[in-house]
Amino acid sequence: MGDKSSEAGQLMLITPERVFYAGLLGRPRQRCLGAFLVYVAIKGGLQLAAEGAAEGYSELAVVPPNLRHSIASDYRSVICILIEPETVCDGAFELLAKRLSSTQRQFFVERLRAAYEQLRHQPCTGDIVSAAFDIMCFGEALPPRILDARVVQAIAQIGRFSGDPVTAASCAAVAGLSASRFLHLFKQQTGISFRSFRAWKRARHLLHFANQDHNLAHLAQEIGYPDSTHFSHSIRHFYGLKPRAIFSGSRNLAIYRSGLVGAGNSAWTQEAG
Structure with a gap:
């Protein structure tokens, strides 16, 4: 990833089942994404306000799918991991969230920051499956859900x-x-x-x-x-943002895509603005 966008530190890796985003957080109103979310501060900490929970401040925050919340950062940028809920078995998110919120929290903060640096400086060759993505981020693959x-x-x-x-x-x-x-x-x-x-x-x-x-x-x-x-x-x-605000804040974002729905052997493609 030697392009100017990734050198600037803003990148997004998209697979059919996972997303790794590192870039501007913006100033959205409440958001409500359909994926399991893990936020990590690149620097400083994060302020999370979620429905039904007290506000919290930490370097790492976990949000389950379809929960309205707002997130603010001490720094302009943030790392955010999206995991599609239908791709992991029941209970897997809850177990992961407990680990991320336990005494191992700092270990995961450093691991996700290291994954970010890896994606910034090492070129992506070939496809990446969800298990490899999970190991890069969390040290182990999340158990997949078997669907009809x-x-x-x-x-x-x-x-x-x-x-x-x-x-x-x-x-x-x-x-x-x-x-x-x-x-x-x-x-x-x-x-x-x-x-x-x-x-x-x-x-x-x-x-x-x-x-x-x-x-x-x-x-x-x-x-x-x-x-x-x-x-x-x-x-x-x-x-929590208008489409134009998303595009405006993503001009220097390097986007890397792996895989297609229903196809597991496609090569990486890059779309850098």
Whole structure:
């Protein structure tokens, strides 16, 4: 990663199941991401305010999926790890959160900062699977969740972001199930409703374009939003920032992508603004 963006210290590694972000935090209102989050301060500490919990200050903060929260940093930038909840078995997040919040906290702070330096200075060659990502960040692979093949197929459909909009009815038809039976199966397997899952994946897909100049109306349509209003509302709900603010703060961000939904052998691609 020898480009100017990574030399400046701002980078994002995106895989279908994980994201490693190191860059500007911005000044968002409350955010509510659909992934398990681990924040680490690059310097100084972090102030976390989450619904239902007292405010806390630390170098490391853990937030479960779909919890409204705000995060502030003593420094302009932050490290943030996103882990998709449907990719790990039940209870894995809770166990990891206990370890990250225990007497081992400082060990994980230093490990994640070291992972950041590794990604800054060592080129990425080949693909990276979730187990390798987890070992780099946490020292061990998180146990994967085994999903019904019909749900896996639906998730792959949602992740293509091309062609006709993906609906519960279309996924149910492919799975050979009624719409009601499919929706029940999907929530039972993933722990979240089909609509909420699809909304988060659309918003997550925006990350691939964060450092590029785009016509927002065209980008909204490409990602699968019906119009710019829905696009802006959804992005602000998840990230606490307007789309334009995300693009403005990501101009010097180096983006590295590994893998595609349903394809495990693709090479790394880089998109640096």
